[in-house]
Amino acid sequence: KAGVTQTPRYLIKTRGQQVTLSCSPISGHRSVSWYQQTPGQGLQFLFEYFSETQRNKGNFPGRFSGRQFSNSRSEMNVSTLELGDSALYLCASYPGWGTNTEAFFGQGTRLTVV
Amino acid sequence: AQKVTQAQTEISVVEKEDVTLDCVYETRDTTYYLFWYKQPPSGELVFLIRRNSFDEQNEISGRYSWNFQKSTSSFNFTITASQVVDSAVYFCALSRQGGKLIFGQGTELSVKP
Secondary structure (H helix, E strand, O other): OOOOEEEOOEEEEOOOOOEEEEEEOOOOOOEEEEEEEEOOOEEEEEEEEEOOEEEEEOOOOOOEEEEEOOOOOEEEEEOOOOHHHOEEEEEEEEOOOOOOOOOEEOOOEEEEEO | OOEEEOOOOEEEEEOOOOEEEOOEEEOOOOOOEEEEEEEOOOOOOEEEEEEEOOOOOOEEEOOEEEEEEHHHOEEEEEEOOOOHHHOEEEEEEEEOOOOOEEEOOOEEEEEEO
8 A cells, every 4th residue: 555645855946936745645545634844843733634625724824725636635835935934844644534543644845945 | 722742852872771752741622642653764754652531551562662641641652672773753742633733842762782
């Protein structure tokens, strides 16, 4: 069974640009959550999607957005990039919403903003 | 508000030593879930254990064991006879529902040969 796939693995962008990150969950999983990991703030929850609907959102500015498609794949978008957006972005997949089973994480996308 | 505190930022041990990673949590919920994840250098978080708030039984899995004490809001993780392959960052996390995990700051464990 394939794991969670995140693309791209590495990305370098310039301040002011926008970026789209992709996450393909484990086959059959319907929930996807996104997290930002930085040395200063640690792991912070961005948002969660289930059945194409955002179910939960963390405390991030509106520049951070996401969506989920009918095949459960998810994308997150960051517009008007700032230097502080440089981070490892991790995606997690779950069988369903509210089940509190373990999350399966991808290897992440390392975003560097210059 | 929910919060997870891992007071130990870094721990260094020599192989075969036992090591305990501390985790203290705060929540007003009566139903919640606690987790431990391991993050190797490759970046992905690897699930180790989940415990719900109504199950205070300690658990042992091979060299790993967990001690959950609601009275002190702690969920500590012990590695017995540590090995070099145990070197990683370990995260304790708390969840009330669904996929929103509240993580501690992590403990970087270094096991030297």
